[in-house]
Amino acid sequence: MDLSQLFNVAQLANALALASLLTILxxxxxxxxxxxxxxxxxxxxxxxxxxxxxxxxxxxxxxWAALIVVPLLLALVxxxxxxxxxxxxxxxxxxxxxxxxxxxxxxxxxxIYKVWGTAPLSVEAPPALAGSVQLLGTMYxxxxxxxxxxxxxxxxxxxxxxKYTRSGMHTRAVSQQPHIARMMGVNTDRLSLLVxxxxxxxxxxxGVLAGPYLSVDPGMGASILxxxxxxxxxxxxxxxxxxxxxxxxYGFIQVIGTVLFPSLAVLAPYLLLFVVLLWRPQxxxxxxxx
Amino acid sequence: xxxVAAPPSTASSPTRARVVRSGASSRWWLWxxxxxxxxxxxxxxxxxxxxxxxxxxxxxxxxxxxxGFLMHQCGLVMFxxxxxxxxxxxxxxxxxxxxxxxxNMAVLLALLASTLFAVLVGALxxxxxxxxxxxxxxxLAQMLKSVATLQAMRPLTGGDDGxxxxxxxxxxxxxxxxxxxxxxxxxVAWIALCAVLTLAWCAxxxxxxxxxxxxxxxxxxxxxxxxxxYVPRLIxxxxxxxxxxxxxxxxxxxxxxxxxxLLDFATGGHALVAMLVGGGGTVGGPLVGALLYTWGQDAFxxxxxxxxxxxxxxxxxxxxxxxxxxxxVLQLWRRERKADHGGGDAARGAxxxxx
Numbered sequence: 001m002d003l004s005q006l007f008n009v010a011q012l013a014n015a016l017a018l019a020s021l022l023t024i025l026x027x028x029x030x031x032x033x034x035x036x037x038x039x040x041x042x043x044x045x046x047x048x049x050x051x052x053x054x055x056x057x058x059x060x061x062x063x064w065a066a067l068i069v070v071p072l073l074l075a076l077v078x079x080x081x082x083x084x085x086x087x088x089x090x091x092x093x094x095x096x097x098x099x100x101x102x103x104x105x106x107x108x109x110x111x112i113y114k115v116w117g118t119a120p121l122s123v124e125a126p127p128a129l130a131g132s133v134q135l136l137g138t139m140y141x142x143x144x145x146x147x148x149x150x151x152x153x154x155x156x157x158x159x160x161x162x163k164y165t166r167s168g169m170h171t172r173a174v175s176q177q178p179h180i181a182r183m184m185g186v187n188t189d190r191l192s193l194l195v196x197x198x199x200x201x202x203x204x205x206x207g208v209l210a211g212p213y214l215s216v217d218p219g220m221g222a223s224i225l226x227x228x229x230x231x232x233x234x235x236x237x238x239x240x241x242x243x244x245x246x247x248x249x250y251g252f253i254q255v256i257g258t259v260l261f262p263s264l265a266v267l268a269p270y271l272l273l274f275v276v277l278l279w280r281p282q283x284x285x286x287x288x289x290x
Numbered sequence: 291x292x293x294v295a296a297p298p299s300t301a302s303s304p305t306r307a308r309v310v311r312s313g314a315s316s317r318w319w320l321w322x323x324x325x326x327x328x329x330x331x332x333x334x335x336x337x338x339x340x341x342x343x344x345x346x347x348x349x350x351x352x353x354x355x356x357x358g359f360l361m362h363q364c365g366l367v368m369f370x371x372x373x374x375x376x377x378x379x380x381x382x383x384x385x386x387x388x389x390x391x392x393x394n395m396a397v398l399l400a401l402l403a404s405t406l407f408a409v410l411v412g413a414l415x416x417x418x419x420x421x422x423x424x425x426x427x428x429x430l431a432q433m434l435k436s437v438a439t440l441q442a443m444r445p446l447t448g449g450d451d452g453x454x455x456x457x458x459x460x461x462x463x464x465x466x467x468x469x470x471x472x473x474x475x476x477x478v479a480w481i482a483l484c485a486v487l488t489l490a491w492c493a494x495x496x497x498x499x500x501x502x503x504x505x506x507x508x509x510x511x512x513x514x515x516x517x518x519x520y521v522p523r524l525i526x527x528x529x530x531x532x533x534x535x536x537x538x539x540x541x542x543x544x545x546x547x548x549x550x551x552l553l554d555f556a557t558g559g560h561a562l563v564a565m566l567v568g569g570g571g572t573v574g575g576p577l578v579g580a581l582l583y584t585w586g587q588d589a590f591x592x593x594x595x596x597x598x599x600x601x602x603x604x605x606x607x608x609x610x611x612x613x614x615x616x617x618x619v620l621q622l623w624r625r626e627r628k629a630d631h632g633g634g635d636a637a638r639g640a641x642x643x644x645x
Contacts, residue, residue: 039421089609094421095367096608099566102369103604106559110598222555226432229425237422266436270429274414277426281417 009136011255017144017213019251020151024206025224026231026243027158028199033237034175035188035195036086038097044225045108046200050074050207051216052116055123058211063126066208074204075197082196087189109221118218123211143212150209154202155244162240171195230269234276236283245284325484332473341472347584348483349540353561354568354576355483356533359490361570363502364526366416369424370431371561374531376553377434378404378538380447383455383548388446392459393466397539401532408531409524416523428555435553452549461543469543479540483577486533491573493529502526534561556597563600567607569614578616 029043040046050070057066085104089097124130125143132139162168170191173181182188214220231250235242253272257265276283335341353375357368381400385391391399415426438447447453457466461478468474493499505512505519512519542548551557560583568579590599611618 039425092612095365095424096612098421098424099367099562100605100608102559103563103601103608106597106601106604108601110595110601226429226555230429233422233425263440263442266440267433270433270436273426273429277418277422278414 010138010140011259013135013140013144013148015251015255016148016248017151017251018254019248020148020155021206021210021213022224022227022231022247022250023155023244024151024202024209025228026235026247027155027240028202028206029228029232030235030237030240030243031171031195031202032086032199033232034240035171035192036082036090036097037094037178038086038089038101039094039229039232039237040199041098041102041225042081042105042108043101043199043203043228044221044223045105045112046074046077046203047207047210047224048112048218048221049077049108050204051210051220052112052121052207053204054208054211055116055121055216058123058208063123063208063212066211067205070208071201071204074207075201077204078197078200079193081200082193086192086196105221105225109218113218120215120217122215125212129212147209147213150205154205158240167191167194227269230273234273234283239283242284321488325481328480328484329477331480332476336473338472341476343584343588344581345472345475345479345544347581348479348577349537349544350561350564350584351577351580352483352486352537352540353534354565354580355486355490355573356530356537357561358565358568358570358576359494359533359573360526360530361565362572363494363499363506364416364523365506366420366423366523366527367562368427368530368534368558369562370427370429370558371534372553372555372558373427373431373434374404374408374534375538375541375557375561376431376438376548376550377407378535379542379548379552380438380453382539382542383453384446386455386457387453390458393457393461394459396457397461397543400539400542401535404535404538405528405532408528408535412524412527412531416520416527428558431553431555431558435550438550438553447548447550450550452547452551455542455546455548457546466546470546475544478543482536482540486536487573487577489529490533493526494573498522498525537561559600563604565614567603567614569611569617571613571617572620575614575616579614582615 025043025047029040032038032040032043053070053073054063054066057069061069081104085100086097089100129143129146131142133142133145134140135145162172170181170186173184174186174188174191178188210216210220210224227250231246232243234250235244235246250269250272253268254265257268332341353371356374357371361367378400381403382396385396385399386393389396389399411430415423415430418426437443439449441449443449457469461469464474464478469478501512501517501522505517505522509519538552541552561580564580564583565576566579567582568577569575586599586603587596590596607614613621
């Protein structure tokens with residue numbers, strides 16, 4: 001076993017590429033959980049919808065158009081989701097809402113197969129991002145660097161919004177103390193419409209970004225959902241900072257595991273989950289305990 | 291069926307306790323009679339198609355009863371049911387092929403090992419609150435699926451191709467080819483189902499069940515009152531996992547085949563949906579749901595939109611009937627009785643105590 005492989009720049013970048021995808025998704029999931037107190041098991045399906053829409057839009061127009069249009073479309077889906085599902089059900093138990101979103105995932109999946117078929121599709125990276133670039137002595141695909149940049153850019157934007165705007169402050173307040181925030185005059189319904197749209201829009205963004213990186217196939221929603229849930233639980237439910245940290249750790253563990261123990265790498269995330277829950281049941285962040 | 295479908299009500303007053311106890315022995319005889327008559331169903335229904343359809347429903351029902359028990363008594367929903375369906379199924383095959391055990395021993399070993407595994411996992415996961423619990427069990431199922439499809443495990447589990455089993459010897463005098471016949475397999479599935487229903491019903495009615503429901507209602511208060519809340523929940527999880535394992539063993543016996551599909555998210559989804567559609571509030575509810583679900587699978591399966599209908603069913607049932615089909619019917623029945631006699635309050639009170 002050559003340990004120097006671990007500190008390879010390419011491996012590092014691979015870990016970050018996976019992490020940035022997960023960060024985008026998990027922060028959306030954490031946002032929705034914080035505000036609506038609902039674990040959205042349909043998040044994987046929204047991501048898959050984003051990827052398939054991204055495939056269609058990049059074929060018709062261009063990848064760049066898809067990057068703008070698809071998150072907006074998904075935000076629209078999010079608005080419907082908030083108004084038709086989350087808002088009427090806010091008095092119901094957490095488990096009921098979780099199960100309904102799970103049911104929605106079962107509906108969205110087949111609806112997608114109906115439109116696009118079940119064969120895996122591939123999305124080409126735009127010409128500007130195709131090919132490789134010299135990165136500290138190794139060749140590395142440009143697209144993955146772009147993915148890392150967009151992923152972490154989106155997270156920075158999210159963090160700035162949360163920290164420096166009034167609506168961001170309200171979001172933080174509601175995530176931590178929903179009742180008190182409401183008593184202080186925060187309109188949670190209006191806020192949650194914004195936040196759920198943002199969360200699903202992020203899922204759409206992740207879907208489009210995943211297109212050229214992974215393939216667009218019917219199983220992508222379920223597999224990423226599990227990773228996302230692990231990230232959100234490890235990061236601390238409802239904590240966005242925790243989710244970002246956990247996504248980075250997840251990416252590194254996954255990639256390092258692949259280098260060191262190729263056959264056991266698939267188990268690494270689950271081990272991470274169990275270890276973290278034993279050592280610190282509330283997760284990394286200062287999220288509300290669910 | 292009636293004796294089982296009744297909600298496990300806690301005795302709310304001394305008089306009520308006496309009434310229940312004196313009625314209990316006659317109910318037991320009735321139940322045993324139903325079990326005994328049920329064994330002979332294949333003599334009346336000879337169509338192998340309908341028999342195997344109902345057998346599939348019963349196997350699914352066993353799993354649904356297990357998770358229904360856990361949900362009703364502890365408020366924990368096991369999303370990763372598939373873990374305890376697939377694991378014992380694989381274990382039966384592995385014990386037969388790798389250890390060369392006879393079929394009886396293989397079944398016993400699979401049940402024991404799966405239950406032991408549930409104790410180990412349960413010790414970790416029942417500490418979690420309901421939502422993280424759901425996700426942890428989901429992750430567990432996914433983890434087992436990854437293990438089963440690992441390249442290194444291919445010689446043992448057959449990877450994505452699945453594991454075709456060749457049994458050594460017989461299971462309670464039934465050979466492998468006989469187990470595959472619906473008419474011969476029926477008594478095995480029926481008796482397993484009845485045993486599981488009885489087990490869940492007794493556990494729910496015992497003091498153990500009362501402690502579980504009280505813990506679910508107010509864990510802190512139970513701890514203040516000097517009750518250990520962790521061990522009963524662990525036992526409940528283990529019991530539920532054992533019941534689900536029975537369903538996995540039944541699948542292995544009937545089909546002599548285990549595949550990674552058994553460990554899939556979707557397999558667990560079937561049992562979960564069946565339990566929710568039927569209603570977890572009663573012991574028999576999940577079974578009703580499983581039979582309805584299997585029937586629906588047959589009816590909609592041909593159209594190719596099975597998952598779509600399943601999803602719609604889940605959303606509709608949870609949104610409109612949170613107590614499931616049996617819960618809804620029971621509610622109607624109670625309201626009717628209250629209108630007739632004006633005495634529904636006591637029953638409702640007892641029911642409320644049971645929740």
